Amino acid sequence: xxxxxxxxxxxxxxxxxxxxxxxxxxxxxxxxxxxxxxxxxxxxxxxxxxxxxxxxxxxxxxxxxxxxxxxxxxxxxxxxxxxxxxxxxxxxxxxxxxxxxxxxxxxxxxxxxxxxxxxxxxxxxxxxxxxxxxxxxxxxxxxxxxxxxxxxxxxxxxxxxxxxxxxxxxxxxxxxxxxxxxxxxxxxxxxxxxxxxxxxxxxxxxxxxxxxxxxxxxxxxxxxxxxxxxxxxxxxxxxxxxxxxxxxxxxxxxxxxxxxxxxxxxxxxxxxxxxxxxxxxxxxxxxxxxxxxxxxxxxxxxxxxxxxxxxxxxxxxxxxxxxxxxxxxxxxxxxxxxxxxxxxxxxxxxxxxxxxxxxxxxxxxxxxxxxxxxxxxxxxxxxxxxxxxxxxxxxxxxxxxxxxxxxxxxxxxxxxxxxxxxxxxxxxxxxxxxxxxxxxxxxxxxxxxxxxxxxxxxxxxxxxxxxxxxxxxxxxxxxxxxxxxxxxxxxxxxxxxxxxxxxxxxxxxxxxxxxxxxxxxxxxxxxxxxxxxxxxxxxxxxxxxxxxxxxxxxxxxxxxxxxxxxxxxxxxxxxxxxxxxxxxxxxxxxxxxxxxxxxxxxxxxxxxxxxxxxxxxxxxxxxxxxxxxxxxxxxxxxxxxxxxxxxxxxxxxxxxxxxxxxxxxxxxxxxx
Amino acid sequence: xxxxxxxxxxxxxxxxxxxxxxxxxxxxxxxxxxxxxxxxxxxxxxxxxxxxxxxxxxxxxxxxxxxxxxxxxxxxxxxxxxxxxxxxxxxxxxxxxxxxxxxxxxxxxxxxxxxxxxxxxxxxxxxxxxxxxxxxxxxxxxxxxxxxxxxxxxxxxxxxxxxxxxxxxxxxxxxxxxxxxxxxxxxxxxxxxxxxxxxxxxxxxxxxxxxxxxxxxxxxxxxxxxxxxxxxxxxxxxxxxxxxxxxxxxxxxxxxxxxxxxxxxxxxxxxxxxxxxxxxxxxxxxxxxxxxxxxxxxxxxxxxxxx
Numbered sequence: 001x002x003x004x005x006x007x008x009x010x011x012x013x014x015x016x017x018x019x020x021x022x023x024x025x026x027x028x029x030x031x032x033x034x035x036x037x038x039x040x041x042x043x044x045x046x047x048x049x050x051x052x053x054x055x056x057x058x059x060x061x062x063x064x065x066x067x068x069x070x071x072x073x074x075x076x077x078x079x080x081x082x083x084x085x086x087x088x089x090x091x092x093x094x095x096x097x098x099x100x101x102x103x104x105x106x107x108x109x110x111x112x113x114x115x116x117x118x119x120x121x122x123x124x125x126x127x128x129x130x131x132x133x134x135x136x137x138x139x140x141x142x143x144x145x146x147x148x149x150x151x152x153x154x155x156x157x158x159x160x161x162x163x164x165x166x167x168x169x170x171x172x173x174x175x176x177x178x179x180x181x182x183x184x185x186x187x188x189x190x191x192x193x194x195x196x197x198x199x200x201x202x203x204x205x206x207x208x209x210x211x212x213x214x215x216x217x218x219x220x221x222x223x224x225x226x227x228x229x230x231x232x233x234x235x236x237x238x239x240x241x242x243x244x245x246x247x248x249x250x251x252x253x254x255x256x257x258x259x260x261x262x263x264x265x266x267x268x269x270x271x272x273x274x275x276x277x278x279x280x281x282x283x284x285x286x287x288x289x290x291x292x293x294x295x296x297x298x299x300x301x302x303x304x305x306x307x308x309x310x311x312x313x314x315x316x317x318x319x320x321x322x323x324x325x326x327x328x329x330x331x332x333x334x335x336x337x338x339x340x341x342x343x344x345x346x347x348x349x350x351x352x353x354x355x356x357x358x359x360x361x362x363x364x365x366x367x368x369x370x371x372x373x374x375x376x377x378x379x380x381x382x383x384x385x386x387x388x389x390x391x392x393x394x395x396x397x398x399x400x401x402x403x404x405x406x407x408x409x410x411x412x413x414x415x416x417x418x419x420x421x422x423x424x425x426x427x428x429x430x431x432x433x434x435x436x437x438x439x440x441x442x443x444x445x446x447x448x449x450x451x452x453x454x455x456x457x458x459x460x461x462x463x464x465x466x467x468x469x470x471x472x473x474x475x476x477x478x479x480x481x482x483x484x485x486x487x488x489x490x491x492x493x494x495x496x497x498x499x500x501x502x503x504x505x506x507x508x509x510x511x512x513x514x515x516x517x518x519x520x521x522x523x524x525x526x527x528x529x530x531x532x533x534x535x536x537x538x539x540x541x542x543x544x545x546x547x548x549x550x551x552x553x554x555x556x557x558x559x560x561x562x563x564x565x566x567x568x569x570x571x572x573x574x575x576x577x578x579x580x581x582x583x584x585x586x587x588x589x590x591x592x593x594x595x596x597x598x599x600x601x602x603x604x605x606x607x608x609x610x611x612x613x614x615x616x617x618x619x620x621x622x623x624x625x626x627x628x629x630x631x632x633x634x635x636x637x638x639x640x641x642x643x644x645x646x647x648x649x650x651x652x653x654x655x656x657x658x659x660x661x662x663x664x665x666x667x668x669x670x671x672x
Numbered sequence: 673x674x675x676x677x678x679x680x681x682x683x684x685x686x687x688x689x690x691x692x693x694x695x696x697x698x699x700x701x702x703x704x705x706x707x708x709x710x711x712x713x714x715x716x717x718x719x720x721x722x723x724x725x726x727x728x729x730x731x732x733x734x735x736x737x738x739x740x741x742x743x744x745x746x747x748x749x750x751x752x753x754x755x756x757x758x759x760x761x762x763x764x765x766x767x768x769x770x771x772x773x774x775x776x777x778x779x780x781x782x783x784x785x786x787x788x789x790x791x792x793x794x795x796x797x798x799x800x801x802x803x804x805x806x807x808x809x810x811x812x813x814x815x816x817x818x819x820x821x822x823x824x825x826x827x828x829x830x831x832x833x834x835x836x837x838x839x840x841x842x843x844x845x846x847x848x849x850x851x852x853x854x855x856x857x858x859x860x861x862x863x864x865x866x867x868x869x870x871x872x873x874x875x876x877x878x879x880x881x882x883x884x885x886x887x888x889x890x891x892x893x894x895x896x897x898x899x900x901x902x903x904x905x906x907x908x909x910x911x912x913x914x915x916x917x918x919x920x921x922x923x924x925x926x927x928x929x930x931x932x933x934x935x936x937x938x939x940x941x942x943x944x945x946x947x948x949x950x951x952x953x954x955x956x957x958x959x960x961x962x963x964x965x966x967x968x969x970x971x972x973x974x975x976x977x978x979x
Contacts, residue, residue, distance in 0.1 A: 257914030346838075366855075480837065482857035487855075 002361035003035025005061040007069035053085040067095040088131035095375030097120035123227040132593040140332040150556025152337035158577030160208035174279035181382035186430040187461035199212020200280040223639040224553030227331040235322040237286035242317035247280035249309035267385035340559040343513040361480040368394040409513035422563040424511035433661035438470035444471040485486030514563035595640035602654035603632035609646035677744035681754035688899030690943025695928035717753040719865040732761035737783040752823040752898035755791040788905040793841040810850035817891035818842035849934035858890035880912040
């Protein structure tokens with residue numbers, strides 16, 4: 001018998017109050033091509049759906065229109081019911097007579113007329129619907145994690161534990177990130193290395209994780225479930241398979257005075273080095289800028305000096321001729337966990353405010369006893385350059401007064417970053433506590449704007465710092481500081497007592513802003529994800545999709561998305577792992593077939609669509625046009641998000657968006 | 673020849689005569705024609721702007737209107753206080769049309785608020801290459817502390833060309849004369865401003881910190897760009913030493929005097945003998961340096977010949 005079936009829903013009083021649903025059904029019953037039209041109190045309820053299934057089977061309907069609420073609400077419900085009744089779900093459309101009609105009109109007569117018009121229009125449209133098939137895409141069940149800090153480590157372990165392969169790429173010679181350089185962690189004061197090192201070892205030993213340290217992702221192509229990553233494995237000049245990490249080469253290396261980056265330049269390292277003793281993998285790397293032989297080669301000298309490391313190595317693992325290696329890997333999902341940088345005030349400038357020189361008044365880089373938070377972490381760390389003793393850089397003496405300055409560069413839209421760096425209030429309290437514990441006659445003084453200690457156990461920690469560890473908290477900003485004799489003199493204002501403060505401190509620790517990695521924008525371009533106004537990677541939705549990006553299959557974890565502390569980064573990493581595992585658990589990737597299609601015969605190959613497509617979904621294919629070949633566009637259905645931009649821009653009108661073809665749209669308009 | 677409107681302000685004909693004496697020949701040497709605004713009047717500094725806002729805008733506006741009528745788009749106001757009054761008035765009128773309208777009525781003459789005011793450091797910085805090129809007596813080895821005070825860099829946005837917290841323009845000018853700007857801590861501290869007579873004690877206390885720090889940094893002279901700063905640091909320096917072991921006095925030079933010296937002008941022609949703190953020792957050191965330089969050069973040349 002065929003024809004279109006129309007099902008009008010009262011939605012209780014929601015529609016029924018201002019639309020006469022019985023009349024709508026009656027009117028549609030008279031419409032040509034409609035073979036069945038009924039109304040019902042709740043069409044989405046089980047009896048309502050049963051009504052639809054029954055009609056489809058009894059009357060052999062060709063297509064269905066449900067006149068009810070917004071398709072956002074129940075399109076999935078009704079299409080599922082269609083499929084259950086053995087009908088192609090894409091032959092079901094909804095006419096929105098609730099949000100677009102009953103809710104916004106009071107006049108019952110007019111609302112009823114409008115509901116009839118909307119439903120009729122949808123009937124005309126659905127008669128041109130095609131039976132589409134859900135797109136099914138195979139998935140490469142392998143995750144790429146970029147960044148081996150605590151977030152990357154957590155994500156990699158969680159995904160690997162679920163049984164999927166992980167490729168962990170870290171640009172430094174060792175994983176561990178910022179956390180491996182921290183002393184103790186707030187609010188429980190457990191040693192950072194002690195809790196992180198076992199996780200790092202787990203990564204190295206996990207059978208499902210392949211660790212590529214000292215490597216960088218150069219390119220990512222493809223789409224969700226089917227990415228191809230191009231990775232540069234930088235030359236360590238040490239053959240990893242032969243090295244057993246004995247460290248003999250480090251001892252013999254004659255170049256010993258290179259400032260150690262891991263120690264914030266305070267300690268020294270050799271030219272062949274392991275960044276820190278607990279490094280994973282424990283394989284040395286030759287710093288080609290420091291090594292005598294590489295320096296000689298760079299000068300163009302034919303002599304090959306030194307070679308002490310070669311002599312020291314019992315396993316013949318040193319290879320001066322090793323070069324970078326480019327590898328390509330098939331990947332199903334990408335986790336970006338590239339972390340943050342601390343703002344080096346007066347040395348780098350936020351691109352947002354280039355007109356200002358920025359924070360020279362804090363003497364950072366000029367007054368030796370003015371350091372930043374990461375410096376202090378190394379001073380306080382038992383494995384640091386001072387063995388955990390708090391000694392100031394200028395003369396190695398124990399400082400008796402240490403000033404901690406919060407919000408340096410943060411919460412300052414005029415010349416710094418407008419945002420709150422989030423972690424500083426807590427790490428400053430931790431620093432003050434550690435200092436008070438280590439220097440019993442020392443006085444910590446904290447200058448703050450507000451103390452933001454939102455987090456489990458955080459406020460209690462700050463109270464302890466103030467009450468038990470006698471840190472003096474002064475609410476107000478330091479306007480400037482300078483070296484006065486062997487002291488650092490600070491000028492500030494106490495906004496609670498409204499008095500100017502002049503303090504002579506032995507050392508000053510600046511809580512400088514957390515910034516995105518300086519190359520974050522470049523990486524975002526390579527991964528086709530976006531950055532926010534501050535340069536952090538942008539999430540798909542700040543509340544409901546916080547770990548996803550707008551590019552399907554690329555996820556975010558940790559401080560690359562916004563300033564985050566360790567608990568937050570770890571939680572985010574596990575959330576990402578959940579998303580990745582959820583993706584991999586599917587047999588095939590299913591996507592709605594609402595994608596663009598190119599009619600190749602009509603395509604003139606101008607590729608305007610390629611330039612317009614925000615998702616990189618347009619491909620070039622060769623068409624055999626009566627013996628002559630030419631290049632035409634093709635839409636990759638795996639990447640297409642169905643936005644319709646290509647359809648709008650196509651000059652030969654050869655692109656159609658499935659489900660929204662010109663035919664359907666014009667029919668709907670004519671049906672009004 | 674470049675032509676620039678010149679607003680001297682009251683001090684140039686009184687307490688800061690040496691600023692006038694040194695700046696005009698320096699500008700002439702730089703190939704700049706200085707045209708003093710005819711019939712200029714008070715800028716409103718020190719009293720007007722703490723008395724009434726309208727007066728504090730209308731007084732400088734009269735001078736801006738004169739400059740506009742003379743066809744200048746930029747005028748140089750070398751006194752930091754005059755500069756500040758003129759620039760603040762200009763900005764206030766640009767931001768508040770009602771105020772501009774009221775001032776226009778008071779002035780009773782056409783005025784479009786189109787004249788840009790430039791201060792001494794910005795002006796000299798924009799001629800830095802020419803200054804470097806006209807140095808005939810490099811001040812090699814002389815250590816100078818550049819003192820900005822408040823009005824050359826503040827308020828930020830009015831005096832906008834330099835970093836308000838860590839300015840460097842004076843250092844760059846001093847470096848162009850081949851003198852060495854010292855690193856010190858008090859470049860932006862308050863000199864006591866207009867309180868020289870009302871609260872002399874405070875001015876002495878503030879000035880002492882500035883002078884002491886310059887001395888500790890090894891400076892042989894302090895360089896200023898503001899007649900008021902000059903007055904407070906120069907006139908009151910003797911009083912600063914009262915009641916303590918007297919330290920060697922430190923001459924306070926105008927930036928134009930420093931540039932003039934490097935151009936080979938005689939100290940006396942630059943008014944260097946008019947200061948309260950004697951500049952004699954400084955000038956003698958400089959003269960020795962001047963004589964020493966060619967000798968060293970000859971000596972080197974001889975060495976070279978021998979070598």
